[in-house]
Amino acid sequence: xxxxxxxxxxxxxxxxxxxxxxxxxxxxxxxxxxxxxxxxxxxxxxxxxxxxxxxxxxxxxxxxxxxxxxxxxxxxxxxxxxxxxxxxxxxxxxxxxxxxxxxxxxxxxxxxxxxxxxxxxxxxxxxxxxxxxxxxxxxxxxxxxxxxxxxxxxxxxxxxxxxxxxxxxxxxxxxxxxxxxxxxxxxxxxxxxxxxxxxxxxxxxxxxxxxxxxxxxxxxxxxxxxxxxxxxxxxxxxxxxxxxxx
Amino acid sequence: xxxxxxxxxxxxxxxxxxxxxxxxxxxxxxxxxxxxxxxxxxxxxxxxxxxxxxxxxxxxxxxxxxxxxxxxxxxxxxxxxxxxxxxxxxxxxxxxxxxxxxxxxxxxxxxxxxxxxxxxxxxxxxxxxxxxxxxxxxxxxxxxxxxxxxxxxxxxxxxxxxxxxxxxxxxxxxxxxxxxxxxxxxxxxxxxxxxxxxxxxxxxxxxxxxxxxxxxxxxxxxxxxxxxxxxxxxxxxxxxxxxxxx
DNA sequence: TCGGTGACTCGTACAGTGTTCGAGTCGCCA
DNA sequence: TGGCGACTCGAACACTGTACGAGTCACCGA
Numbered sequence: 001x002x003x004x005x006x007x008x009x010x011x012x013x014x015x016x017x018x019x020x021x022x023x024x025x026x027x028x029x030x031x032x033x034x035x036x037x038x039x040x041x042x043x044x045x046x047x048x049x050x051x052x053x054x055x056x057x058x059x060x061x062x063x064x065x066x067x068x069x070x071x072x073x074x075x076x077x078x079x080x081x082x083x084x085x086x087x088x089x090x091x092x093x094x095x096x097x098x099x100x101x102x103x104x105x106x107x108x109x110x111x112x113x114x115x116x117x118x119x120x121x122x123x124x125x126x127x128x129x130x131x132x133x134x135x136x137x138x139x140x141x142x143x144x145x146x147x148x149x150x151x152x153x154x155x156x157x158x159x160x161x162x163x164x165x166x167x168x169x170x171x172x173x174x175x176x177x178x179x180x181x182x183x184x185x186x187x188x189x190x191x192x193x194x195x196x197x198x199x200x201x202x203x204x205x206x207x208x209x210x211x212x213x214x215x216x217x218x219x220x221x222x223x224x225x226x227x228x229x230x231x232x233x234x235x236x237x238x239x240x241x242x243x244x245x246x
Numbered sequence: 247x248x249x250x251x252x253x254x255x256x257x258x259x260x261x262x263x264x265x266x267x268x269x270x271x272x273x274x275x276x277x278x279x280x281x282x283x284x285x286x287x288x289x290x291x292x293x294x295x296x297x298x299x300x301x302x303x304x305x306x307x308x309x310x311x312x313x314x315x316x317x318x319x320x321x322x323x324x325x326x327x328x329x330x331x332x333x334x335x336x337x338x339x340x341x342x343x344x345x346x347x348x349x350x351x352x353x354x355x356x357x358x359x360x361x362x363x364x365x366x367x368x369x370x371x372x373x374x375x376x377x378x379x380x381x382x383x384x385x386x387x388x389x390x391x392x393x394x395x396x397x398x399x400x401x402x403x404x405x406x407x408x409x410x411x412x413x414x415x416x417x418x419x420x421x422x423x424x425x426x427x428x429x430x431x432x433x434x435x436x437x438x439x440x441x442x443x444x445x446x447x448x449x450x451x452x453x454x455x456x457x458x459x460x461x462x463x464x465x466x467x468x469x470x471x472x473x474x475x476x477x478x479x480x481x482x483x484x485x486x487x488x489x490x491x492x
Numbered sequence: 493t494c495g496g497t498g499a500c501t502c503g504t505a506c507a508g509t510g511t512t513c514g515a516g517t518c519g520c521c522a
Numbered sequence: 523t524g525g526c527g528a529c530t531c532g533a534a535c536a537c538t539g540t541a542c543g544a545g546t547c548a549c550c551g552a
Binding site for chain 1: 360361363364365366367368369374375377378379381382385391392394395396397398399400401403404406407408409410411412413414415442446451452453454456457460461463464468469472473475476477478479480481483484
């Protein structure tokens with residue numbers, strides 16, 4: 001039932017007779033799963049395939065992991081762990097901005113995996129910690145009570161929701177490459193979207209076509225940032241009007 | 247290869263000898279798929295199961311539909327068709343508000359299905375039409391060029407992304423019930439979230455726990471609406487400052 | 493009336509899935 | 523030395539999406 005986490009004696013496996021392979025740990029499994037999904041997409045992640053990726057039988061994985069869903073949860077939470085805590089010396093607005101931007105950067109970097117965020121609630125420790133930090137920043141900004149919850153959830157859902165939908169439009173293979181290539185991919189995607197719009201029956205969707213040519217003038221970072229800034233503008237204004245009354 | 251859409255003679259099937267059953271059409275298939283997913287969750291939707299649901303062999307469906315992915319796309323687009331066009335007599339802000347609120351209402355109503363929005367790009371005719379209407383409202387509000395694209399995408403991704411993430415946290419079975427029951431479900435979910443937060447190790451996530459009791463004081467509609475209003479506030483302010491310069 | 497054609501249905505089969513079960517191996521400790 | 527617990531794994535089960543080919547049947551031109 002439980003994993004090998006409790007008191008695993010270090011180096012129990014034979015070290016001699018050639019470096020057979022590293023011992024199989026939960027960390028290695030999760031890392032291999034993320035790597036596989038990054039390279040070949042979520043559909044490529046089957047237990048058997050992940051097993052061969054680790055030179056291990058498929059059913060062996062079930063000693064370390066309850067089932068595939070738990071594995072996905074662990075993978076998601078692992079990548080959420082890469083969201084850094086914002087520097088508390090910065091202004092609250094800058095802290096919130098970085099939290100949102102970093103969240104999106106981390107999620108898009110693993111864009112083949114984040115669709116599972118839409119599949120079940122996210123309750124891993126790293127997710128919880130990240131949300132807790134968000135609430136902290138919002139609270140120190142001056143929000144309290146109901147407004148604190150509302151403001152934090154608006155930011156959280158904007159950042160994650162935007163990223164999830166954005167990733168849905170991207171090609172499936174080969175995420176987790178360097179940032180420059182990611183930007184290139186995003187740009188290619190914009191071009192595809194524009195090409196698609198051009199194929200639509202003329203005059204039926206006038207505003208879409210009118211607007212298509214402006215798509216390429218805005219890269220994806222700018223699109224995300226614009227809505228984020230407007231949201232922060234609105235929050236700041238709301239904070240100013242409701243500060244005095246409790 | 248192609249479906250029966252082209253010149254299907256009406257009433258070709260025998261009408262006598264008992265009402266055998268309605269002829270199998272693409273519409274009936276899509277409707278049955280949505281209904282099944284609403285009732286029992288996305289995992290319950292298999293081609294065989296959908297077949298028996300329609301008193302039909304599983305492989306029969308493949309004459310009407312290319313594959314399961316296409317079926318899901320059709321289902322998604324079908325429910326997106328329920329988003330009404332906003333009354334053009336209203337103010338632009340009110341129109342945008344209704345577009346966003348209606349989008350969320352429609353999506354949450356079929357909350358077992360909308361996770362496929364996170365799976366692939368959404369390019370169905372109803373989706374396109376809805377986005378076109380959104381661009382139209384934003385344009386008539388006074389946005390142009392780059393700002394038009396940015397503002398519309400911010401709203402689109404806030405509304406859809408928020409809904410997708412929200413649905414991910416909801417229980418899987420029995421969507422598409424009446425609005426009152428939906429609200430009840432949402433409230434139950436809030437209580438579960440609060441209960442979960444209470445189980446966290448004390449003091450480790452101080453801001454989350456501090457905030458938990460405020461969760462129940464905000465229903466889900468209000469949470470969505472708050473962020474939406476802040477976003478609209480920000481857009482309105484941005485429009486005011488950039489109206490004169492082209 | 494006959495034959496054909498195209499619309500439509502479906503049983504079978506194939507490769508692949510997640511997961512269970514029971515048997516196996518092997519380092520360590522009493 | 524014997525046993526135990528950690529760990530691995532092959533076989534099997536019930537299921538999945540889908541290709542293939544055979545079948546049925548309404549209609550149409552000859």
